[in-house]
Amino acid sequence: MANAETNTIDKELCVNPKKFKSENEDSKRIENTVHQNLKDLSKFKLKRVINNNAQKKLLCVEGTFTGYDGSALVLLEKKAFVEDNLDEHLFNDSSILSKEFENDLYGNYNCFPLVKYNSIKTTIIHPATEKHIAKFENQPVHIVDETAELYKEVTLTHLNKEQFSLQWVYNILEHKAEQERIVFEDLDPITGFVLIPDLKWDGSLETLYLLAIPMQRGIKSIRDLNDLHLPLLKNIRDSGTKAISTKYGVPTSQLRIYFHYQPSFYHLHIHFTYLKYDAPGIFTEKAHLLSTVINNIELMGDYYSKATLSFAVKESDTLFAKYQEHGVLPVKSAEVK
Incomplete structure (x- = not known):
């Protein structure tokens, strides 16, 4: 069944004229x-x-x-500061100090390390x-308690009309871009995925941040997950944590593994971050732990097609306007100072 779904999606991508138009627009954008x-x-x-x-x-x-x-x-x-080789990076005569003031035991300074150790x-x-x-x-932010009905009537309708291009995701999956950045990949069309550093990661172990992107297309978010996807989710959990442990030395027990809802782009993906790093979007109105998602689906195969899921939405987001029109959210408000 999953194979049939995947083949149908691939065929639609090949013959849909809107898809060709989107790719042409992407090409023009890339040229400029x-x-x-x-x-x-x-x-x-x-x-x-x-x-x-x-x-x-x-x-x-x-x-x-x-x-x-x-x-x-x-x-x-x-x-973030990197703990390795601090003597080389900071504590030497190349790190110039400019004193702001001193008072008894305390002194305030501005420190100017070498340029190569002070990048942004x-x-x-x-x-x-x-x-x-x-x-x-x-922007001011509001909470939406999205029922299954609201998802179908408001959110899904909105997503079908407006969403970011996924071409950059397909470029990664098809080895057209960022191939040298891939940490791990499993090419199975149903349970396979690519593990790649998130764009927000600066490369230091203290802020470790990777994304697992499934090879399987057509899964927009956790709303689409059911018991047929358990092999995919468990493979990402097991193979992803093993790859990170092998390459970076971070054990599974020190990884935060989670989905975002709403996600920033609508091709299913899973975040892997170092537990001691306060990564963006780890709060309760945004993050859903992979272990919890797997457990919920094992208890009820269609859990996420029925559950009420809460998420935060900015007033500047067009989805806010849709929920406003539906009477779920209030008129835009001035942000409380």
């Missing part, structure tokens, strides 16, 4: 992207700051690149759509 020749940020023209998170040391700005069409997002994030993780999205901008923009 700044990533082909980008070496510095001198051509970036700042338009506005859309998020400045002091707690996470993250800045997101919107602007444009001279000579290129379309808006761009630049995300700048301070990296930078993510650039270009051309950025309104959906990308809304995703990162600081």
Whole structure:
């Protein structure tokens, strides 16, 4: 049955004219992207700051690149300290101190390490759509208690009309991009998956963050999961944790393995993060542990097609407007200071 579903999906992708249109649009977008020749940020023209998170040391700005069409997002994030080779990185005569003040036993300084040890993780999205901008923009947030009926009537209808392109996901699965970044892969079309570093990971063990992306297409989120998917989920759990333990030395008991709902893109994927790292989206209104999902499906095969699932939605998200029209959410409010 699963094989038949997969074959049907693949055929639709091959013959659907809308799919061809989408791929042509993707090609045009790629030809006009700044990533082909980008070496510095001198051509970036700042338009506005859309998020400045002091707690996470993250800045997101919107602007444009001279000579290129379309808006761009630049995300700048301070990296975590790496415990290895601290004498080489920090504690030497290359780390210049500038004193702010001293008082008895206490002194405040600004420290300026060598440039190569003081990098800022930078993510650039270009051309950025309104959906990308809304995703990162600081906005008031509301909780939706999504029943099975609301999912079918509001959320699913919205998803079928508006969602991010999944071409970058298919590029990974088809070895057209990021092949050198793959940590582990199982090519089985039903239970296989690719394990790859998340774009948010800066590469240090302290902030370990990987994504497992199933080879099987057509599973949008945990809402689509049932008992037929248990072999897939258990393979991702077992093979994924083994690969991480082998490559990075992090045991299963120190991994947080979870889904997001709502996810940021609608091809099923699972997050693997280091337990001591407070990764984005680990809170109760967003994260669903893989072990809990497996247990719920074992208790009731169609659990996620019937359950009420709560999630947070920004006022700038078009899904907020849909739930507003449905009378589930209130009129937009000013964020409480």
